[in-house]
Amino acid sequence: MTTAEGHPGEGRPLGEHELDRLDAYWRAANYLSVGQIYLMDNPLLTEPLRPEHVKPRLLGHWGTTPGLTFVLAHLNRVIAERDLSVLSVLGPGHGGPAALATAWLDRTYGEVYPEAGRDAEGMRALFRRFSFPGGAPSHVAPETPGSIHEGGELGYSLAHAYGAAFDNPDLVVACVVGDGEAETGPLAASWHSTKFLDPARDGAVLPILHLNGYKIANPAVLARIGDRELRALLEGYGHRVHLVSGDEPSAMHRAMAAELDLALDEIAAIQHAARSGTLTDRPQWPVIVLRSPKGWTGPKVVDGVPVEGTWRSHQVPLSGVREDPERLAQLEAWLRSYRPEELFDAHGHPTELIDELVPEGERRLSATPYANGGLLRADLRLPDFREFAVDVPAPGATTAEATRVLGRWLREVVRANPHTFRLFGPDETASNRLDAVLEATDRAWMAGRLPTDEHLGRAGRVMEVLSEHLCQGWLEGYLLTGRHGLFSCYEAFIHIVDSMFNQHAKWLKVSRALPWRRPISSLNYLLTSHVWRQDHNGFSHQDPGFLDHVVNKKAEVVRVYLPPDANTLLSVVDHCLRSRDYVNVVVAGKQPAPNWLSMPEAIAHCTRGxxxxxxxxxxxxxxxxxxxxxxxxxxxxxxxxxxxxxxxxxxxxxxxxxxxxxxxxxxxxxxxxxxxxxxxxxxxxxxxxxxxxxxxxxxxxxxxxxxxxxxxxxxxxxxxxxxxxxxxxxxxxxxxxxxxxxxxxxxxxxxxxxxxxxxxxxxxxxxxxxxxxxxxxxxxxxxxxxxxxxxxxxxxxxxxx
Known part of the structure; x- marks a missing residue:
């Protein structure tokens, strides 16, 4: 049974031809996804499937894939119809087959990897690249065109999506949140990002909570709490809920199309009101909840036990295919159930019905420049840091709070770059002596305000929330879509994002080797309130070990700086904000301390290192x-x-x-x-x-x-x-x-x-x-x-x- 619930009103009914296009595209994407997991030859099934056509090692994750291909098919429709700029962020782990299938169908994959063009031989190359030595990972990775989100670790998709939407007023970020991912702490905090998104100057994020019922081997929490409780939860986060649920393809297509149209209409209305000055309250942004079976359209039963709609479909539903003739026949039947002869011509080209659904040029999901941020990046306009130098007539003759000096320079960086630079931190901008920036901007804030509040505003450039995960995720999304930023944090608590740093450093390491990926602005950390001056807060606040963690990563990616005084700090941070494709870690104190070097000496010293x-x-x-x-x-x-x-x-x-x-x-x-x-x-x-x-x-x-x-x-x-x-x-x-x-x-x-x-x-x-x-x-x-x-x-x- 399929239901579609939202606010009163209905989306435009889906025409039969539109339904045929969506279903053909979805079947083609599913066929390509199964082929990636299983096949290394005979991509169009032009002959009976034989064991040697199947990969010797079956790696990949089918369970989440058909839901993702379903969403991507529907995004293609609205992009083409509404001429939208859409960036897709796929949160479910290991959903790589869906993203790669989309990239192949919209021609981007063949443009990036010419050996995998849109024909039978290119399809074979696509299959052989997936989870194959020398090929591509099973999750959405830097090698995947159209991606900014590493799908191997869960919890960060929504934060990345909001980071991408900040200061991109014409962008819609469609973020698929997996039901397993939704159980993580970072994702749970990410729902609060609506309190920081300004519809007048930012883009929009459309979360699509995909509930297929299971994680690897256990039920997913949000899939088991019931629609009433789930709706209350999401409404409590500030969303208007659109529910699409079922398993019958035609009905699901019609329901999804209707709810997606309604959601986009709501986004357009919110933005129009905000940009015309008639929006007075924080808006209620739409969210789509998609309930579909795990492993949808895959094998329903294997060896007498149910697979579709259960945790058994999570990875590879059919194993031992090379050795078991019955399993081999079941795989062939599964592949042929998508009717590939209706989807691809004799040469392997997708049919016109599929091509009609594919947007053109940079509107393609896999070709959007927002997913290759270096294409959009422009250098910061940086004021001359030398003009902010402290006077040092002799070594140690003067003192300064180094980060307070830096804050005065950052204030001018904000003023000079009102749409491309933001300062991120977990409620510590003033504590870390960077509060001079508040002379140029406010803290971003869309929630309620009291007369006693200071420096809160919708247009604020300072992003403060008491979640290091959110700060890191927002900044990563901001950088990956072509902008610049700085993350200021207490040194001991930057460990909270150790794993997020890992993922970003790995992304940089891989993307630097991809000629089509353009360099992005560096991820810059300013670690202050450090180990030696946390004497008042005690042992829990005393830990300099993030440096040890950072230097584990590839040398071409990481940089660590320890400026000894205020002038060297200015020189170092100016250098870091100009750099690209690095992770820069700067450690500097905020307490009064001696100044050792004049500015000319500081520049020379920092240049030498x-x-x-x-x-x-x-x-x-x-x-x-x-x-x-x-x-x-x-x-x-x-x-x-x-x-x-x-x-x-x-x-x-x-x-x-x-x-x-x-x-x-x-x-x-x-x-x-x-x-x-x-x-x-x-x-x-x-x-x-x-x-x-x-x-x-x-x-x-x-x-x-x-x-x-x-x-x-x-x-x-x-x-x-x-x-x-x-x-x-x-x-x-x-x-x-x-x-x-x-x-x-x-x-x-x-x-x-x-x-x-x-x-x-x-x-x-x-x-x-x-x-x-x-x-x-x-x-x-x-x-x-x-x-x-x-x-x-x-x-x-x-x-x-």
């Missing part, structure tokens, strides 16, 4: 006795404080201070494009002198990056060792042995001959650690000589202390 602080070093003209290296703002501060002690207490010791901004410079060029040649690394760090390295994150990451270097045996790294609590800033670095006194002790322990000579100094350093800890325990704050410390041990190169 790693370099000497000559003004702090005492090895000029001869080899150093020890190298003090640092990466990160707090480690830089502690390293320079240790250097100052050594200069005063051991003036004969030749100390070299090296600061690392671009972490990937530590690797050899064979491992990363930014890597230093061994000769350069040895000249800077020396091949045989002790290196005491103060690092922002877990110390073993530095060892991992530098393990190939000749001087690695001399490398001793201090960093976060999973010691944290609610305490003072200096006690936090002492807990992890990153403090200046411990660094001095490390130098004494590792420079040959110094242990005996400097034993008294070493004991004083250990005593100083104890005194500082006792002070914090008694007074609840760090000693004045720590909080009031400044670098006054030297000026510019060539000047004596």
């Amino acid at each position: 790693v370099g000497l602080f000559e003004w702090a070093s005492t090895d000029s003209g001869h080899e150093p006795d020890v190298v003090l290296a640092c990466a990160g703002d707090v480690p830089t501060l502690e390293t320079l404080a240790a250097t100052k002690i050594l200069r005063a207490e051991l003036p004969e010791l030749a100390v070299r201070v090296v600061n690392v901004v671009d972490l990937m410079r530590l690797q050899p060029p064979s491992e990363h494009p930014h890597g230093m040649p061994d000769s350069e690394f040895d000249a800077l760090f020396t091949p045989d002198r002790p290196i005491v390295f103060a690092f922002h994150g877990y110390p073993w990451l530095i060892h991992r990056l530098a393990y190939r270097r000749r001087g690695h045996a001399n490398l001793h790294v201090r960093g976060y060792i999973e010691e944290g609590t609610t305490t003072t800033p200096f006690d936090m670095v002492m807990l992890n042995n990153l403090d200046r006194f411990h660094l001095v002790m490390d130098v004494i322990d590792r420079v040959p001959g110094l242990a005996v000579r400097a034993a008294h100094l070493r004991q004083r350093m250990a005593d100083e650690r104890l005194r500082c800890r006792a002070h914090t325990r008694e007074f609840g704050e760090d000693p004045a000589h720590i909080t009031g410390w400044s670098w006054d041990g030297g000026g510019r190169p060539g000047h004596e202390p």
